[in-house]
Amino acid sequence: xxxxxxxxxxxxxxxxxxxxxxxxxxxxxxxxxxxxxxxxxxxxxxxxxxxxxxxxxxxxxxxxxxxxxxxxxxxxxxxxxxxxxxxxxxxxxxxxxxxxxxxxxxxxxxxxxxxxxxxxxxxxxxxxxxxxxxxxxxxxxxx
Amino acid sequence: xxxxxxxxxxxxxxxxxxxxxxxxxxxxxxxxxxxxxxxxxxxxxxxxxxxxxxxxxxxxxxxxxxxxxxxxxxxxxxxxxxxxxxxxxxxxxxxxxxxxxxxxxxxxxxxxxxxxxxxxxxxxxxxxxxxxxxxxxxxxxxxxxxxxxxxxxxxxxxxxxxxxxxxxxxxxxxxxxxxxxxxxxxxxxxxxxxxxxxxxxxxxxxxxxxxxxxxxxxxxxxxxxxxxxxxxxxxxxxxxxxxxxxxxxxxxxxxxxxxxxxxxxxxxxxxxxxxxxxxxxxxxxxxxxxxxxxxxxxxxxxxxxxxxxxxxxxxxxxxxxxxxxxxxxxxxxxxxxxxxxxxxxxxxxxxxxxxxxxxxxxxxxxxxxxxxxxxxxxxxxxxxxxxxxxxxxxx
Numbered sequence: 116x117x118x119x120x121x122x123x124x125x126x127x128x129x130x131x132x133x134x135x136x137x138x139x140x141x142x143x144x145x146x147x148x149x150x151x152x153x154x155x156x157x158x159x160x161x162x163x164x165x166x167x168x169x170x171x172x173x174x175x176x177x178x179x180x181x182x183x184x185x186x187x188x189x190x191x192x193x194x195x196x197x198x199x200x201x202x203x204x205x206x207x208x209x210x211x212x213x214x215x216x217x218x219x220x221x222x223x224x225x226x227x228x229x230x231x232x233x234x235x236x237x238x239x240x241x242x243x244x245x246x247x248x249x250x251x252x253x254x255x256x257x258x
Numbered sequence: 259x260x261x262x263x264x265x266x267x268x269x270x271x272x273x274x275x276x277x278x279x280x281x282x283x284x285x286x287x288x289x290x291x292x293x294x295x296x297x298x299x300x301x302x303x304x305x306x307x308x309x310x311x312x313x314x315x316x317x318x319x320x321x322x323x324x325x326x327x328x329x330x331x332x333x334x335x336x337x338x339x340x341x342x343x344x345x346x347x348x349x350x351x352x353x354x355x356x357x358x359x360x361x362x363x364x365x366x367x368x369x370x371x372x373x374x375x376x377x378x379x380x381x382x383x384x385x386x387x388x389x390x391x392x393x394x395x396x397x398x399x400x401x402x403x404x405x406x407x408x409x410x411x412x413x414x415x416x417x418x419x420x421x422x423x424x425x426x427x428x429x430x431x432x433x434x435x436x437x438x439x440x441x442x443x444x445x446x447x448x449x450x451x452x453x454x455x456x457x458x459x460x461x462x463x464x465x466x467x468x469x470x471x472x473x474x475x476x477x478x479x480x481x482x483x484x485x486x487x488x489x490x491x492x493x494x495x496x497x498x499x500x501x502x503x504x505x506x507x508x509x510x511x512x513x514x515x516x517x518x519x520x521x522x523x524x525x526x527x528x529x530x531x532x533x534x535x536x537x538x539x540x541x542x543x544x545x546x547x548x549x550x551x552x553x554x555x556x557x558x559x560x561x562x563x564x565x566x567x568x569x570x571x572x573x574x575x576x577x578x579x580x581x582x583x584x585x586x587x588x589x590x591x592x593x594x595x596x597x598x599x600x601x602x603x604x605x606x607x608x609x610x611x612x613x614x615x616x617x618x619x620x621x622x623x624x625x626x627x628x629x630x631x632x633x634x635x636x637x638x639x640x641x642x643x644x645x646x647x648x649x650x651x652x653x
Binding site: 124127128130133135144148149150151152153154155171172173174175176178179 | 559560561562563564567568571580581589599600601604637638639640641642
């Protein structure tokens, strides 16, 4: 069996929403280059709806695919719906990830949360859902 | 189009090696330990293969043990030296930080048994010196094990000088020559090598077979017990077809070594010159003291796995020392050992070529690498930060 599902390879080869948003309403960056993954998410929000979303990722195939899928899952949704995005939803939408790559989906969830937090902070609103930093199903150094 | 540029991982079995194996599957299939003619023919074939391989290393036939590959040979050599050392109360072993795991992991296991392990620094260029080995040798040193050529960055160690030092100090010297046999001239007597590991599939032989050269007089410790094969040092019916394929491939590789290496080096130098032009890239390992077919680069701002997947889409088979390709979370210990920071080591690419490659293939590889590196940088936040001066370039 191949390392990655067709879905993962599709999102890796043809990532959706790659790029930068100038004057974004929220920006989140997680990970570090030392561990080999960094994700940066840019949000444009209008009336609590995520009207545009872009990402940049330094990382492996599944990190790029996870970022791409995560942005697809919340584009057009309200910020409140977006806050409920879990890494599990990203993994499921990608038709699964190898166990040592689940870390990438966690990073995608955290990047979205970080961007949302930035958005709420900029608006002077409280951010209640704190990003989780410990995952039973993640094997990275950080968790 | 498929361009195979991962010959350090494994090679294509040559026509000659394949042909040499074929009679031993269905015609000469006897067990070399059997007394009847069919068995004895197999025994003769083994003796013949052993003699031919011994000549190529400049040793005696009885100094060669056939094994199930290079990793087994490395394990057996280290265990042999450790057992001999322990008997004399000598429990210190010298090696280098960038050995193959088939050397490092047995050494780690010995550490738990009370051995003291010194791993020598290989410095920025991926080379140790004989002087450093000499300085590290103590009265309780029972083994020096240093690879002939590194599997990732291809650097060739001063084996003859190290052998001389070990001989003078009376310490056993083993070299993991898996990447070097068939590619670099080797003479175990001239180089004062006491033990040497080799693997057939690195020189167009079959997988799952290798050999350990052990100098006469050294008492070999068996890893596998349960039969009198290989003079009680390696139980199990000899894999006659694979051994015949290995001998044939080794002869070809050694006999054509000079001619092949001229051709391969030309292609390698082209790759190095062209890929060096990619901004913020760096060649890993000394440029001169390296295997003819090895090219290894780090590219700033990208990660190796994506690089390999996209190169595969373009038909190029290569490898990387990034954490993501190894299934672990740390990048290659080899790249860390030459001082590459983690973030740089993640973005590495190894191309290992052979005489079957062509200069047209090299041109296609260069085009593919340039495109893929540029693309991955275009979606990398690290690269954006570097471009905008928010981070300083390391390379």
